[in-house]
Amino acid sequence: MxxxxxxxxxxxxxxxxxxxxxxxxxxxxxxxxxxxxxxxxxxxxxxxxxxxxxxxxxxxxxxxxxxxxxxxxxxxxxxxxxxxxxxxxxxxxxxxxxxxxxxxxxxxxxxxxxxxxxxxxxxxxxxxxxxxxxxxxxxxxxxxxxxxxxxxxxxxLRVAPVEVLDAEQVEVRAPEPETVELTEARRILGGGAGLVRPGEDGAAVLRTLTEVAAWLGASAGATRVVTDAGWAGHDRQIGTTGVVVDPDLYVAFGISGATQHTGGLGRPEHVVSINTDPHCPMTAMADLGIIADAPEVLRELDRRRRDA
The missing domain is CATH 3.40.50.620 (HUPs)
Structure with a gap:
């Protein structure tokens, strides 16, 4: 051995x-x-x-x-x-x-x-x-x-298995999108400071993002500004001081694309940026840039989710 x-x-x-x-x-x-x-x-x-x-x-x-x-x-x-x-x-x-x-x-x-x-x-x-x-x-x-x-x-290593009284596996289920660890999520909707208007309840906005993400079969993530404000848990923070992800699809709502954040994105196959600034780094790196107000886009998606 x-x-x-x-x-x-x-x-x-x-x-x-x-x-x-x-x-x-x-x-x-x-x-x-x-x-x-x-x-x-x-x-x-x-x-x-x-x-x-x-x-x-x-x-x-x-x-x-x-x-x-x-x-x-x-x-x-x-x-x-x-x-x-x-x-x-x-x-x-x-x-x-x-x-x-x-x-x-x-x-x-x-x-x-x-x-x-x-x-x-x-x-x-x-x-x-x-x-x-x-x-x-x-x-x-x-x-x-x-x-x-x-x-x-x-x-x-050839070793004889040791049989003990153990739990019996009945079924292995895929985790729910809203609770799956971001490192394992294949689709992520990320929320940044631009998703929350002054005076709004940021935690409520991030809850809406989580609900819309689950409706779309995705998980919700956030930038450091959002987690530092207490609107989302630090386990949802994507970046070099958060978690490093590698999804198939990343949709950025109101995220400018600071290096600290994009450094934790891995290599997504597709990136969509929703931002009013057509020249921000996140839109520049995106496969699809939607020049629009991120809070309004989220509200429209939430309305369609409720009507579905």
Whole structure:
């Protein structure tokens, strides 16, 4: 068996599909990643930040059994990192219990001796220092992965699965658009300061944006100005100080396109800008620029939603 390194990312795979944050977590662990679940060999080919890859294939994804199977492999691993994806959040506390380690959830950065955790609605960072081996979950969309590197050939770890009393999977449902994490959203409607007129209730306007987005099968995001004003939660903030997204479609309502915001957009396939300024950076980068009053466009969409 190949010796596992001091820092290791563990990523749960379903049917060969990597979860959000897989490459970020691999990069934070120095490129060392262990894939577990179903279709791990196929998923290994999709990693862009891995320098060394191990796989532990299982018949199905059950967090209790996976934790009991993986725990004996981690004796020499000081820091175990998991993406804070749904499966990562399920596996992490079970791994912590089976290995007798503390769990630090919601990290935005993690080294060998410390982790920075996001707290109080993502508006506060708390640094913790490790005194021994730990389990850490990394929030997706908070760091880049650098330039892609060729996927290494994975080393298969052959271990006997450990059967334990576990939750039975009945069905896996797609998340509702209004609650899905922005890092996983394929369509996003973003709201900026230009969406809220002076004297208006900004929180109510952003609620309307969320409802219209859900009607269109999309999620709602926001700029830093909007989240700093308290009109939307910081988990909805897109940008270099928020989350990094990579949707198929991004529709910007009243967003000028500051570098801090556009730096978190990834590479959307299509960008639509709704703004009264035809020369703003967001309209310049858009595939379609609609020169119109963003609040009025949102009101018209909301009217059509209500009449539908």
């Amino acid at each position: 190949n010796a596992l390194p001091e820092r290791l990312a563990i990523v749960v795979v379903r049917d060969g599909a990597l979860p959000a944050g897989a490459d970020e977590t691999a990069a934070e662990a120095g490129g060392a990643v262990l894939l577990t679940g179903t279709g791990t060999a196929r998923a290994a080919k999709e990693l862009t930040a891995a320098r060394a890859t191990w796989t532990v294939e299982s018949a199905q994804v059950t967090p209790g059994s996976l934790a009991a199977t993986l725990a004996p492999l981690l004796d020499d691993v000081r820091v175990v990192l998991l993406p804070a994806s749904p499966d990562g959040r399920d596996l992490a506390p079970r791994l912590a219990f089976d290995t007798g380690r503390p769990l630090h959830a919601g990290a935005v950065r993690c080294g060998t001796d410390t982790a920075d955790l996001s707290r109080v609605d993502d508006a506060l960072e708390l640094r913790v220092r490790f005194t021994g081996p730990v389990i850490v979950t990394l929030a997706p969309g908070v760091r880049g992965v650098g330039h892609p590197i060729p996927a290494p050939e994975p080393a298969e």
